[in-house]
Amino acid sequence: MKTTLTINGASYELEADSRTSLLDALRNHLGLTGSKKGCDHGQCGSCTVIADGRRINSCLTLACMMDGVEITTIEGLGEPGALSPLQDAFVRHDGYQCGYCTPGQICAATAMLDEIKAGWPSVVTDDLTASPELSEAEISERMSGNLCRCAAYPNIVDAISEVAGVNGWKEAAE
Amino acid sequence: MKPFDYARAQDVSGALDAGKIIAGGTNLLDLMKLGVETPERVVDITRLDLKRIEDHEGGLRIGALVSNSDLAVDDRVRRNYEVLSRALLSGASGQLRNMATTGGNLLQRTRCYYFQDVASPCNKREPGSGCRAKGGATRLHAILGASEHCIATHPSDMAVAMQALDASVEIEGAEGTRTVPLAEFYVLPGDRPDIETVLKPGELITAVILPAPLPGRQTYRKVRDRASYAFALVSVAGIVSVKDGVIEQAALAFGGVAPRPWRNLEVETALAGREPTRETFDAAADILLAGAEGQGGNDFKIPLLRRTFRAVLGELTQGA
Numbered sequence: 001m002k003t004t005l006t007i008n009g010a011s012y013e014l015e016a017d018s019r020t021s022l023l024d025a026l027r028n029h030l031g032l033t034g035s036k037k038g039c040d041h042g043q044c045g046s047c048t049v050i051a052d053g054r055r056i057n058s059c060l061t062l063a064c065m066m067d068g069v070e071i072t073t074i075e076g077l078g079e080p081g082a083l084s085p086l087q088d089a090f091v092r093h094d095g096y097q098c099g100y101c102t103p104g105q106i107c108a109a110t111a112m113l114d115e116i117k118a119g120w121p122s123v124v125t126d127d128l129t130a131s132p133e134l135s136e137a138e139i140s141e142r143m144s145g146n147l148c149r150c151a152a153y154p155n156i157v158d159a160i161s162e163v164a165g166v167n168g169w170k171e172a173a174e
Numbered sequence: 175m176k177p178f179d180y181a182r183a184q185d186v187s188g189a190l191d192a193g194k195i196i197a198g199g200t201n202l203l204d205l206m207k208l209g210v211e212t213p214e215r216v217v218d219i220t221r222l223d224l225k226r227i228e229d230h231e232g233g234l235r236i237g238a239l240v241s242n243s244d245l246a247v248d249d250r251v252r253r254n255y256e257v258l259s260r261a262l263l264s265g266a267s268g269q270l271r272n273m274a275t276t277g278g279n280l281l282q283r284t285r286c287y288y289f290q291d292v293a294s295p296c297n298k299r300e301p302g303s304g305c306r307a308k309g310g311a312t313r314l315h316a317i318l319g320a321s322e323h324c325i326a327t328h329p330s331d332m333a334v335a336m337q338a339l340d341a342s343v344e345i346e347g348a349e350g351t352r353t354v355p356l357a358e359f360y361v362l363p364g365d366r367p368d369i370e371t372v373l374k375p376g377e378l379i380t381a382v383i384l385p386a387p388l389p390g391r392q393t394y395r396k397v398r399d400r401a402s403y404a405f406a407l408v409s410v411a412g413i414v415s416v417k418d419g420v421i422e423q424a425a426l427a428f429g430g431v432a433p434r435p436w437r438n439l440e441v442e443t444a445l446a447g448r449e450p451t452r453e454t455f456d457a458a459a460d461i462l463l464a465g466a467e468g469q470g471g472n473d474f475k476i477p478l479l480r481r482t483f484r485a486v487l488g489e490l491t492q493g494a
C-alpha cells in the first residue's frame with residue numbers, strides 16, 4: 001500500500017506491505033538508518049522518533065498510520081558541524097559507549113525537555129499541581145524508556161542536565 | 175506477522191463490526207508480532223473525534239483516544255484525580271504513554287509469559303489447551319480471583335485507579351450506546367479466560383466517565399521489580415477521607431494481583447468509622463486477603479499486598 005510520510009521536513013512516498021512498522025520503513029525503505037532496532041517490542045527505546053512533537057516508539061507504529069504526521073528522526077535534529085545542543089552535550093559528556101542506544105536517547109531527551117517546558121509532571125514529582133523542577137531523579141524517571149546496554153547512564157544524565165540547566169549540575173557548580 | 179488488510183475508520187459507525195481495532199497499537203502490534211493476535215482486517219480509529227476530555231456532571235468524560243500522557247497531565251486530573259494521574263505516570267514509558275490510549279489501555283492483554291508464547295498451551299489464547307503457567311513461572315500471576323483454568327493478571331495501572339474512582343465505560347454498538355460501570359466491565363476467567371470483558375465483538379469503547387471526585391487524599395503506590403518502566407507486582411490505588419480522627423470513607427483498588435483491577439467493598443466497610451490504626455488496617459487486610467492463594471512463584475504477593483495496603487492507608491490518614 002501507498003503512504004505519504006513527512007520526515008525531517010521532506011516528503012516521501014512509501015510503497016510497502018501494511019505490516020511495515022515505521023521503524024522498518026525508515027531503516028529498510030527510506031535509508032534513514034539512524035533510528036535503531038533493539039527489541040522491536042517497545043521495551044528498549046532505541047527506535048524513538050518524534051511525531052508531531054511527541055516521542056514515540058517507531059517499532060510499535062505502523063508506517064501506514066502516519067500520513068500527515070510530522071516525523072523527526074535523529075537525522076533531522078542535527079548533523080556533523082551543526083549538532084543540536086543535546087547531540088553536542090552527548091559527545092562532550094561521553095554519553096555512550098557503543099552508541100547503539102544514542103539516537104533513541106537523544107530523540108527521547110529532545111522531546112522530554114519540551115514536556116518539561118509544557119509543565120508535565122512525572123511520577124516522582126511531589127506536587128502534581130506545581131510546575132516540575134528538573135533534577136537528576138526527574139531526568140532518570142523521564143528517560144526510563146531508553147535502556148543503555150553499556151550503562152552509560154551517569155554521563156547521559158549529565159549531558160541532559162547540562163542542556164536543561166539543572167541546578168547544581170556538577171561542572172556548572174565548579 | 176500474519177498479513178492483514180488495513181482500513182481507516184472515518185466515523186464511529188464506520189468502526190463498528192469493521193475488524194480488529196487499532197488505536198495506539200502498543201499492545202496490538204506487539205501481540206501481532208508474536209503471532210498471538212492474527213487479525214485479518216485492522217481498523218485504524220486514530221482519526222476519530224474521541225480525543226477530548228470534557229467536564230461531565232461534576233466529573234469528566236474522557237474520550238477513548240485521549241492518550242495516557244494527555245490524561246495524566248490534564249490540569250483537572252492532576253488537581254481532582256491525583257490517583258489517576260499518578261497511576262498513568264507510573265505506567266510504561268514516556269514514549270509509550272504518548273501512543274497508548276484510554277480505550278486501548280483498558281483492553282490491553284495480560285503479560286503472562288505463556289500467553290505471549292504461542293508454543294505454550296494457554297486457555298486464554300486457545301481455550302481448552304491448558305494452562306502452562308500453573309506449575310510454571312508465576313511471578314506476575316494472580317493471588318485473587320483466578321480460576322483453575324487461568325491465573326493471569328490484568329496489567330493496567332490506569333484501570334486500577336479508575337476502579338477506585340467508580341469510573342464507567344461508554345460503549346457504542348450496532349444497537350446504540352450503553353454505559354457499563356468498570357466494576358462490571360471486566361469478567362473473571364472462570365472456565366472461559368479468553369472472555370475478559372462484557373464488550374461484544376464489533377463494539378467500540380467511546381469514552382470513560384469519571385464521577386465527581388471523592389473527598390479526601392488520593393495516592394497510587396506501585397511496587398515492581400525496578401523503579402520505573404516495569405509492570406506492577408502489586409499496586410494500591412487509594413482515596414481516603416478522615417474526619418474527627420476516624421476514617422470517613424475509603425475507596426481502594428488493587429493491581430497486579432487479580433485478573434481484573436480488584437476491588438472489595440467489604441474492605442472499605444471495615445475501614446469506615448474506625449480509627450486509622452495498625453489494627454484497623456490489618457483487620458481490613460484480613461478481609462482483602464481472605465481468599466488469597468499463591469501459586470509458588472507469587473506467594474510473596476500475599477504479604478507484599480498486606481504491607482503495601484497498610485503503607486498506603488498510613489500515608490493517606492497520617493496527620494489527617
Ligand SMILES: Cc1cc2nc3c(=O)[nH]c(=O)nc-3n(C[C@H](O)[C@H](O)[C@H](O)COP(=O)(O)OP(=O)(O)OC[C@H]3O[C@@H](n4cnc5c(N)ncnc54)[C@H](O)[C@@H]3O)c2cc1C
Nearest residue numbers: 042197198199200201202265266274275277278279331379
Ligand atoms: C514495554 C511496555 C511496558 C508497559 N508498561 C506498562 C505499565 O507499567 N503499566 C501499564 O498499565 N501498561 C503498560 N504497558 C501497556 C500499555 O499501557 C498498553 O499497551 C496501552 O495502554 C494500550 O493502548 P493502545 O492504545 O496502544 O492499544 P492498542 O494496542 O491499539 O489496542 C489494545 C487492544 O484494545 C483494542 N482497542 C483499542 N481501542 C479500542 C476502542 N476504543 N474500542 C474497542 N477496542 C479498542 C484493540 O483492538 C486491542 O485489542 C506497557 C507496554 C509496553 C510495550
Ligand code: SF4
Nearest residue numbers: 286296297305324325
Ligand atoms: S495463566 Fe492464563 S494466560 Fe497464562 S498460560 Fe495460563 S491460561 Fe494462559
Ligand code: FES
Nearest residue numbers: 038039040045059
Ligand atoms: S526497538 Fe522499539 S523499543 Fe526497542
Ligand code: FES
Nearest residue numbers: 097099148149150
Ligand atoms: S551506548 Fe551502548 S547501548 Fe547505550
